[in-house]
Amino acid sequence: MAKAVRASLGEMSITCQVCKNDVFRERxxxxNSTGGELFNLAWADERATGLICLRCGFVHLFVNPEIELHRVKD
Structure with a gap:
């Protein structure tokens, strides 16, 4: 299983929109875009950081490359 992380964007801590939990699994x-798939260019499509809430499972997507992940100590 992926390691648990907390996330922040600058000084702002990120919490789950649904349950307010602050511990996630990153993925x-x-x-993918339709054009990229159609012309076999999916490899060039944009990437995002997915944060999956460890309490409720809600998936948050961030395209901002400045998101910081902080590993939660076991």
Whole structure:
């Protein structure tokens, strides 16, 4: 299983929009476009950081490259 992380954007801590939890599992997400798929260029599509809430499972997507992930100590 992926390591638990907390996330921030600058001075702002990120919490789940649904349950307000602040611990997530991180996963890279490819934002495929129809044109990219049609012309076999999906490899060039934009990527996002997916944060999956460890309490409720809601998935948050961030395209901002300045998001910081902080590993939660076991």
């Amino acid at each position: 890279g997400v490819k934002l």
